Structures are given as C-alpha cells and as structure tokens.
Amino acid sequence: MDMHLSSNNGPAVESNEAELHSAVPVRERLVVVGNGMAGMKTVEELLAKAPGRFDITVFGAEPHPNYNRIMLSPVLAGEKTFDQIVLNSREWYDANGIALLTGEAVESIDRAGKMVVSQSGRVVPYDRLLIATGSMPFIIPVPGSTLPGVIGFRDLADVDAMLAAAAKGGRAVVIGGGLLGLEAANGLRVKGMEVTVVHLMPTLMERQLDPSAGMLLQRELERRGIEVLTGADTAEIVGNNREGGEWVSAVRLRDGRELPADIVVMAVGIRPNMALGKAAGVECGRGIRVDDRMRTSDPSIYAVGECVEHRGVTWGLVAPLFEMAKVLAHDLAGGEGAAYTGSVTSTKLKVTGVDVFSAGDFSGGAGTEDIVFRDAARGVYKRLVLKDGKLLGAVLYGDTKDGAWYFSLLKDGADVSAERDTMIFGQGFGSADAGDPNAAIAALPDSAEICGCNGVCKGTIVKAITEKGLTSLDEVKAHTKASASCGGCSGTVERLLAVTLGDGFTAAPKVKPMCKCTRHTHDQVRAAIVDRGLKTMAEVFQAMEWTTPDGCASCRPALNYYLLCAWPGEYRDDYQSRYINERAHANIQKDGTYSVVPRMWGGLTNAAELRAIADVVDKFAIPTVKVTGGQRIDLFGVKKEDLPAVWADLNAAGMVSGHAYAKGLRTVKTCVGSEWCRFGTQDSTGLGVKLERMTWGTWTPHKVKLAVSGCPRNCAEATIKDLGVVCIDSGYELHVGGNGGLHVRACDLLVRVGTEEEVLEYTGAFMQLYREEARYLERTAPWVERVGLDHIKAALVEDPERRRDLNARFLFSQTFSQDDPWAERAAKGVDRHEFNLLAEVG
Amino acid sequence: MDTAASETVWTQVGSIDDIPVLGSRVVRTPGGDIALFRTAADEVFALEDACPHKQGPLSQGIVHGRRVTCPLHSWVIELATGEAVAPDEGRTGHVPVRVEGRSVSLALAEAKLSRGGCRKACGHV
C-alpha cells in the first residue's frame, strides 16, 4: 500500500484533502466506493435522515452519474434514452455537497491508515467506508470467452457495445435464458439482429418461473423471431479475423452444433464484486460478509448491494439492496435497532408486451398446495403456492395485474384461508368486476380469436348468438364452427354464451373428463393435439386449461402416448410419465423384484436361446422360470440392479425384450401350421414371425396381442386376440377386437384376404387406426364395441387408399420405435440411474 | 426419540441433479431403503421406500405435484408426510431432507420410520 502511495504520480494527500474538504474538518468523513444503485440509495436515505452529518466522497468507476441500471434494458430496446434513466444528476451531487469522482475506480484500501487509493493515485482518508461495488457478469470459462465481441450485460458501456454491433445487423447469440439474457435478446431483436438464446436448463428463467410459464414465455419470444435453444451447453466460442483484428464468429455447443455470431452476450449470472474488500483483508465468502447492520469484519467498513453476502445469501435484485440501504442509513445516521434480516423478492421481466411475474418460493416443502388457473384464449397462466393458509409463491403469465397484491399477501404472511378458493381470479373477485373470467371475456375485443382450430373470433360468435338466437354450445358449434374441432375453447364459448345471454343460458351437461386435472375428455384432448399442433405436454396443459401444474399419474401417461402417436420422430418420450414397468423395461413384482421375458418370435426358440436362458438363471440365481400363456419364458424374481447385466447376457445370445410390460405389442402366438401339422393350410408360424417382426416395439393405447392359427381348429386361440389370423385353404381370415381377459370377447370377422402381403397391410392399418383413435388404456375389444365394426370396416376394407395410408403411417412410426430397449440400457448405458442406488450409507 | 438436545447429523447422499425431475432414486441404509423424490419445483423429499398398503416400493411410482402414486395398487402418498391420500389410510416413514446448493443430505437419525425400531417411540404411526 505504501509502495503504491509513493509510486503514484497524482496529487499528494494533503492537496487532495484540501481540494475535497475545504474548511470543515469536524464532520466525519464517509467515502463510498461504487456510484451505483445500492450505494447511492444509502446516501440518499442518509441525507434525508441526517443531512450534513458526513463529508461524503463518492467514487464511481463508470464515467457517468448514478443511473437506474434496471432501465438499461429499455435503453437497449430504444424505449428510453440514457438521460431518462439518470437517477441523480451531477447538480444533485453538488447541491448536496457530495464530492463525486466518476471514471475513477478505487484500487485499494489501507485499513490501518483508513484511506482509499484510486486508479489515478488519488488518496482519500475516511472515518467510515462504504463498499458498494455491485457485481460483475459471470463469464463461463470456455475457450474463446475473452474474444473481442463477447459482451456482458451490466453497464452503459455494454449497452453501447451492443447497440454498435446491432447497427451493423447480423447475428447475436445470447448465452443465458434468465431475466438479463432475455431482456438483452429482446433488445437486440428489436434493433434488427437475428437472435438466438442458448440456455442450459430445459425451460427459460427456471429460477423464477415453473415449466408451464417458461414454456409460454419461450413460445412468445419465438413468435417475436427469437430462436430459443434450451438444454444447450456452450462448449466453445470461436473467433476469426475480420476488419483487421480477431473477433468472435460463432458459438459451438457441446452437441456439436455451431451458431454463427457477430456478437455474443454472456448473461449466465453475476459474481459479487468483492475484490477490493478481499484484498484489504475484509472477511469474504461468496461476497463481502456483513451482519444485520451491514457492517463488515472491520468496524469502520460497511458494505451494501450485490457485493455482499448476508446470512449466507447474495442478492441480485434492487428491492433487497434498498432494504439494506435503509438499514445502513439508519445506522450511519446514529439510529439504533435497525436490522436487515433478509428479503422476499419478486421478479418482472421487462420485455414490452410480455407480462411475466414471479414472487416467493416454489420449493415450499412439506404440506404446500397449488392453485392453477389457465385461460387458453387469453394466454393466461397463474399458479399460487400455499401452505398453512398462507401464500408462499406466485407465478403469473399473461395477466400480471394482481402481482402486487399477491406479493403483499406473501410478504405480510397474511392468512388467506378465506380467499383460498377465489384468490386465483385476482383481488376483489366476486365484487363486480375484477378477475371474474366472465368479465374478462366480456372485456375482450371482438377481434379476439376464440377458437384456434377454426379461426373464429369473438365478434363472429356474439353476432351468431344474438342474430340467430343461439342458446347452447352445440348450436354455436353448428353455426360458427367454434369449438367444433378439439373443443379446447368450449369453456370460453360457454362463458361467451353466459355473458351474451345472461340468465337465458344453461350450461351443457358435463362430459366425463380425462381426469381431475382437466374438464376435457380424452377425445377432445387428442383432437386438440393434432388439430392445433400441440407438441409438448406443457402446451397441452395450457391449451386445454389444466388445473394442476404438472398433471397426475392418470393423465400424464395418456398425454405422453397421444403426443408420441401424433408426432412420431418429433415428440420426445417423457420418461417420468411412464408407468414403472415401461421405465424399467421389466414387470414389477409384489416384492419389488422384476420379471424378464425375452421375445420368442412367433413362439419359436432354439437350443442356443434356451442355453443362454439357463445360464442367466444360474448366474443370477433367478428363483422362478415359467412358461407363460403367451408362448415364451418368464424369469421371475430378478433384482432391479441386475437387470442390465441379465439383458446383456440375453442380448449376447440374440434375444431382445419381449415387451411383456408394454402398452404395445406383446406376443404373436402361433401354431405349427402347414410346416408340420397334417391339417395346416398355410405357414402360420412363419406368418406369425413376420407379423411380430413388423409390429414389435410399437406403442399403443393398451397392450396388443396377435395370433395366427394354421386352420379353423384354431390352436393359437386367434379369435380371442386383438387381431387374429385364421388360415384357410383360399387364404386368410382376419379377426379383430377379441379379448381373453376380464371380459371374454370373441373377435369379429373383419375380412378374408388371399395373400400374406395383404395380411401385413391390414394388420399395420388396423394397428394404426387403433393407435390413432382408441383412448389410452382402452383395449381393442372395448374400442371396437364402442365405435362399431362398421366403422372399422369403412376405414380398412371399404377404403383401400385409407388402409394404405394408415399402414404407411404405422410403418413410419415403427422406424422410431424398433430399437431394443434392453440393448440400449445394457450396452449403451441409457437411463443408468434407473438401475443404480443413489447412495448406500451406514 | 429425543433429538432436542443433540445436534442434527446430516448425511450427504448425492446431488439433486442425480434425481430425475418428477422422478426418484433410492438410498440404501441399514434401516431399509429410503426413496428420494424430486418435484418439478426442484423440491426433494425422502420417504421410506415402502407403501403403507403392502410395502410397494414407492420409488418406482409416478411423481406428480407433491405426491407419488404407488406402482403396485395405485395408492397416492404425500411426499412431505408419507401419509396416504384419502380414501386410503396409512402412513409411511419420512426422513428430513436438506438441500444446500445442489447437494442433498438426510437426517437419518431423525427419520420417522414406520418399520424401524422407532415405531412406538416417536408415536408417529
């Protein structure tokens, strides 16, 4: 420190003193390092409480007076100018007798001598020192992160750099899909750049929003032309030489994708700026450690703002910093008893036209409950988290006007038991206007689109109701087509009827919904998925106004299937929405062990397979081996941890999963047929193998079993299968919709055909019709009874073109599902966590 | 079970990232398997891995909201308390969980296990 003093070439200590504090040395000297939001808030509060108590000197590293950092986003987007966001002008500092030194960072603190030394060598003594140095953008340490053109988003200089780049057009990559990153992305997009947001987590702003709100936000940003890549990990930033120097040129992701970039904005988080304090030996953790009165380990030194760690927590929003500032100002002013004890915070995204609000805590722990409200027509999602009659957290999307109300309830820890049932609709629900969904509908403009499938606006519907005297949902459907497709908007249309007709309206009788999370039926949800192109579960939840945040054990597996069926190759299977058997690829038993059933194509096996099975049984001490009713062998009592190793051994002998656990193809039973049997008319075994090769691996609404019998004696019991083939001299009889289970049902004869090719085509088409039309967990027997055999015949027998299309769609979807799940887990390590303990202790 | 006097002992068992969202992982202890669950909101809960109905392994169930549906006969269990959702009745043991950063720890000594020795002592079942 001394060395530094002597080597500086600025003015000497005395002259410095004289210059800044001309005559009145009796006052205590307060030096503030950091001319930012927290530091200056403290000074403002202090001046209000005890004007003239201190001689104040403020150092600011930035060359500007104090400005509202929050408003840098609107400045970037061109909605505000810098002048409009200045908080305290230079005149204000003068008027309050504050010496302001801008563009001058403090470089060190001499605690023993109680003075600070600045960049230019200026030395200023203090009685009390306040460190308010804020934080710095965290730059992820990948190769290339220091290239020119890689910018943080923290101060006006960063905004100027972004605006300069945007003026040239081109492409920006923003790393980080949190508040800052999205505000940067929006600003750059507004300024005409092509923008891609790269976000590591699966949904945007995951710390403030739940997945549902994150999904809505993503869709909205995409609509604005911003590309969003979630689950994307940056591996490297690449540069090249342009216009005479090195400059960033692309971002390379860990999966190999390369995104061209003219600038890269790094907005993955912030790091408290504590270097100054740390170098001076003030106690630091993740930030400069302060107590409840904002005192550091040195009694003359205080710290506030983003640079501090208080009770183990660091903060990145202004509200808590202002609370700290107040406490400190009170203390500095000579007051007593003030203490900062932590904050409850709320967040709002500052992107014009996007209303997002979040407050409090979603990880409330024990005993919390959710209240969810969705209005698909208005694009609204609200979720409240309650515990013991108190509000713990709130997420609002699309309608944030009650954010402040929720936030105050939350902060006050108010008892909301009385409002519990209606508070999701907003403050003052029930009292005439606010939050009432009917009122909200009434307030919509005539141009608001109500039915997304058929593009019907509010005005059209209201006109039809009044002019044609419509009184029911069905009539509106018939006249306007609104809610005629997926019915997702039927609730809105009913509200519109209620609003338009008043007492003249009686709601339609309730249909049986899929589950308690929704009022829509399986068929409505399915139609919506296809008609409106819903491609994720979160989109279905929103479009169909689910009343839970993430569905339940009943709707999730169904939705997972519907999405998988509608978007083969595109929709990614949601693992956690599958029943355990389908996750573990084995059947759970009553004692928690599993059974293993390898496929035996058409019921055929051989010595090598039997030997491998015998070896596996010995090696893993498998207690029970049984021949199943489905013509194959079941190994019972396998420990879950052993499954991948058991599969590996079976795979090595050429065997694959028999899917004995799947809502999919189980078995194709066959009899020996013409190859050996004296009555056999066709090669039933060979045909069975072909059918099994074609259909294995498929996902269906419920399990599917096929069989082929070589003659009408029907030894394979083909006429109680989902689809059974009975061979006859002239060809093949196809029987469908049979079941040997709880309610025995013999098949219906669908058609007689002459060739194996036709059998295969009919089978594929039948499977696909079942896949596309049956409800989840509805087997073919109840499905055929519900829709009628004529319906099936019309699609498959009377309409050859449709049959071919259905079969083609089936074969297409099969190209994505015929990977042996056992091999993927045994050899490729897929879902390894499923088969390992997290830990073993004690 | 008198823990008031003694300091809670936390046993670190892994990272929250090792538990799938809306999924579960198992920790094996001398007192039996403990199932750790992670909700969509990144909360972690720990229950004895045995359903109050017929000891089905709850770790194998489907997690939704703050509940899990048992894989054997579909009872629904509250993750926070181990209690069966009505109309079913019963309660399985639960273990206090602490998440610090990404690291997950259990207070095994304070576990209120239903099959362990403390069944009577803690009066919890």
Ligand code: SRM
């Ligand atoms: C292993 C086996 C019994 C046996 O020892 O033979 C069996 C065992 C089970 N059957 Fe079955 N069924 C078995 C053949 C049958 C048959 C006969 C057949 O396929 O020819 C039927 C009647 C035919 C039919 O399905 O139409 C049959 C009708 C059922 C039903 C009633 C289905 C229905 O629609 O009514 C169930 C319950 C269900 O699926 O919801 C069922 C469910 C079960 C489950 C999965 C029960 C469960 O959820 O844990 C059993 C566990 C299997 C395991 O751990 O491996 N099992 N089950 C047979 C395995 C066949 C295979 O190789 O994959």
Ligand SMILES: Cc1cc2nc3c(=O)[nH]c(=O)nc-3n(C[C@H](O)[C@H](O)[C@H](O)COP(=O)(O)OP(=O)(O)OC[C@H]3O[C@@H](n4cnc5c(N)ncnc54)[C@H](O)[C@@H]3O)c2cc1C
């Ligand atoms: C683009 C943007 C948008 C934001 N939006 C919101 C929002 O919507 N809501 C919200 O609550 N918060 C928002 N924030 C966060 C908010 O701006 C900060 O929490 C707040 O500004 C922190 O105040 P501070 O005083 O701790 O730090 P700062 O405001 O950063 O002030 C610290 C100052 O200290 C200076 N300094 C650092 N070291 C030295 C040194 N050695 N010598 C002299 N000076 C030094 C820095 O140059 C800086 O000017 C946003 C931040 C950004 C960047």
Ligand code: SF4
């Ligand atoms: S008949 Fe019943 S007991 Fe036997 S395997 Fe099938 S489901 Fe289990």
Ligand code: FES
């Ligand atoms: S063992 Fe859990 S529901 Fe039966």
